[in-house]
Amino acid sequence: MNMLNFRNSIRLLLIVTLFLGTLTITSLGAIMSTANAQVNKPTIVLVHGAFAESSSWNGVLTKLIAKGYPTVAVANPLRGVKSDAAYVASTLKDIKGSIVLVGHSYGGAVITNAVNGNKNVKALVYVAGFAPDAGETAIELSGRYPGSTLGPKLAPPVELTDGGKDLYIQQDKFHAQFAADVPASDAQLMASTQRPITEAALNEASGAPAWKSTPSWFIYGDRDLNIPPAALSFMAKRAISKETVVVNGASHVVMVSHSDAVAKLIDRAATAP
Known part of the structure; x- marks a missing residue:
């Protein structure tokens, strides 16, 4: 060279x-x-409700994770409002920075009671979820308006050693009652993996509601057969919801059948000033 x-x-x-x-x-x-x-970004903490489990959030989680959100899907014990809320509150203590707390169905009652003065919780998102006032119960709220057909679809209660009762939805009734807008094969998996809730939890009075001091957002389907849409509308208006989305044709598991709409609402709650 x-x-x-x-x-x-x-x-x-x-x-x-x-x-x-x-x-x-x-x-x-x-x-x-x-x-x-x-x-x-705030951490998104998702709390499932009765007859469901954490994987019911998978579609929503996929979209939130893609946006860079830290996420936690809590395994809700479904034993009682006060004890379940205490369990969720304990998981929030270890999270640094702001939090958006999301609850589905009975999980809404849990997040209502789980904030417990935690200043990091910046928003509540109710996904077909109960938003009870002090002293109200899930059973009373769902029966306040016509439209719920859950009662006859429950299986015979499972007697517990402490004298309580566990409740399940009959598997052959699960699709039509709980997840009518989800493919039958997926609904069967959900029916098989459903987690029971105690009868006492559905009849337990709620404590002081976090929605009176924490901004809230609501989304639900107009074909919900577990919690009447009229009840969900009432709770959203009472909580002075920042935004309420009603998904046409959606069942009680709107986060499964319309995960994109739910993820977008959570994103808006997380980015709100």
């Missing part, structure tokens, strides 16, 4: 090295920017 070619090779090597270095710095900057954005 002559001296001219040698010098040209050195110049090319230097150019490539500088170019790669610039790319590395730029990539690192992008990564750091993304990381900072995620750190600044």
Whole structure:
């Protein structure tokens, strides 16, 4: 190799090295920017309701995670409003930064009682969820307006050793009652994996409601057969909902059948000033 070619090779090597270095710095900057954005986002904590479990949030979780939100889907014990709320409240204590608390169905009653003075909770999102006032119960609220057909679809109660009773929905009635707008094969899996709630939990009076001091958002389907849409509308208006979305044709599991609409509402609640 002559001296001219040698010098040209050195110049090319230097150019490539500088170019790669610039790319590395730029990539690192992008990564750091993304990381900072995620750190600044509130953590979304999702609480399922009766006859469901944490995987009922999978569609919503996928969309929230794609937006960079830290997420936690809590396994709701479904034993009683006060004890379930205390359990959820204990999980919130370890979360740094702001929190958006989301509850489905009976999980709405739980989040109503779980804030318990936690100043990090910036918003409540009720997904076909109960938003009881002090002294109200899930049973009373769902029966206040016509439209719920849940009672006759329940299986015979399972007697517990402490004298309580566990409630399930009959598996062959689950699709039509709970998840009519979900494919039958998916509804069968949900029926098989449903978690029971105690009869006492549905009859337990709620405590002081967090929605009186924490901004709330509501979304539900107009074909909900568990909680009458009229009851959900009443609770949303009473809580002075920042935004209420009614999904046409949606069943009680609106977060499964319309996960995009639910994720978008949670995002709006999380980004609200």
